[in-house]
Amino acid sequence: MARSGRATATALGLTVAAGAAVAAYGVFVERVRWTVREEVLPILPPGSRDITVLHLSDLHMAPWQHGKQEFIRSLAHYEPDLIVDTGDNFGHVDALDAIHYALEPFAGTAGVFAHGSNDYYGPVLKNPFGYFFPEQGTSRRPMDIDTESLNSLFADFGWLDLNNHARAIELKGTRIEFFGTGDAHRGWDRLDALPGAVEELRENVEWSTDEAEPVLSIGVTHAPYRRVLDALTTQGADVIFAGHTHGGQVRIPGRPALVTNCDIPAAQAQGLSVWRSARASAFLEVSAGLGTSIYAPVRFACAPEAVVVTLTASDVGYP
Template identity: 55%
Template sequence: MANSVATSSSGRPPGLKPGSSPLGAASAVALTLLGVGAATAVYGTMIERRAFRLRRVESRILPPGSAPLRVLHLSDFHVAPWQRKKQDFVRGLAALKPDLVVGTGDNLGHVDAIPTVAHMLEPFEGIPSVHVYGSNDYLGPVLKNPFTYFGRSAHVAKKAPHLDTKTLTGHFNRLGWTPLNNMAAVLEVAGRRIRFFGVNDPHIEADDFAAAGKALREASEGQDWDLTIGLAHAPYQRVLSGLVDLGADAIFAGHTHGGQVCVPGYGALVTNCDIPREQVKGLSTWTSRGRTAALHVSAGLGTSIYAPVRFACPPEATLLTFLPRVS
């Protein structure tokens, strides 16, 4: 039997207005979807990507009776020389007068951006500051297929241009920032002694826990400390567990961009590493072998110049206040 199509008394399929056709209705839907998509792309590229904001969070990890410790977490600038609004936003954060500044890498977004990073961070000179590098402090951005991020982890392009990391490091040293790439240090911060250690970027397999552990033991010898803070650029699970195992009370990381493109009510679609999706940004905890540390993953302030879009995930810095535990 031939297929039949239901019709109204006028001979038209139900739901169609006079003069309309199924093809016309489908075209209208397609055009509507295209319009919504175009508007979303324009918003994500031109508006939200540049809507820099400061997130404020608190974590009770200090001994009872301790004074609060205010930590400014900066990550994933991916800055290019022409991005003046981003530069001005970061420079303005110095007015917060944090006790400590923590940087978790991917500062560079262009081969000519090294002086730009120095300009951005100049107002923080004199504030105790520590940092690690991400892959984009060694290798420049390249055009890549965005769908590769839906794999378990997007790999760094082999043909990426090498950056002048030595000069970048010179600027950080001049500004007084303490490097923690597979290194450690004990610093005086707001009247307390804090142990710091970190690993070089796990995303390019530059992390060396043997070196970091040795550096931590050497820095700790003969020292007293009130708190231990660990840093890594990419928050892979093995790395977070390794930092906890070495004694971190708090961990700072970046890399994920908070997912960068998120779905309202659902969250991040990708993490660019193996951290659980619900921990892709913000404050949470990480437990390993019975020890638990506070974990803050920054959503970051930038994007690759080849993927300049954010949606439902504004670029941000974080002011994290450590408070005493309730006894």
């Protein structure tokens, strides 16, 4: 073989080996390198006690994923005051017991949830390049997830359903109103009904005292489509929690997400940012999630994450 041919063969071999090493890292290391991202948001009324929020999203749980289950259970040491679950808990049709086990330490902790489509439909094999051109709409497949049992589990935990609902609680002396949507990726967001739900909540909520006090407004959704973020911001959300994007899942190190699986700007597909709509604005917290589809078990430059957000008092305007 000529010297140039040997050089080409060597370069090709090194390229293949490097590609294989990257793929192996993404499947066997990065995918299970569960992390905790911590954020601080100064949005509570002056003099308020801190509120620790644990944001969980996109567990995509399968029965055999014991390491992920134990990691989630270990998050109890943060002693969260509030759980925000932004959906896609299921990664397998038989995962309910695994989800129950993973989240059991948070039973009795205040919580809210908004489902993703994988809380209704089990995973299927997809063309990965389809994520560059995401489609919205309702699946023609029959729903094969036991969503009713998931809802019952969360209700037993004491968590509030925000799928196109508005609810309110008082937590550590702070009045909090929540409003959420169904999964916008499937067109299940009832934005037409959102203003009425929020208005009804505000008219009928019974706080512990009749004194006029500030109220913290939190928006919750699975898929952070622009129309949803605009609607939640317009309704007065101080902070919005979302998931769905997986942070891009496979990224170029140091670069924004290549894909978001929705129409959110790539730079806001993971992490804490500010969303602006007309003259209103809200903090936006998007989790990269803790799981992947069992048919696409890889992450690169985008480790799975849980997010701990400490809400603190602020003496200035925001955001």
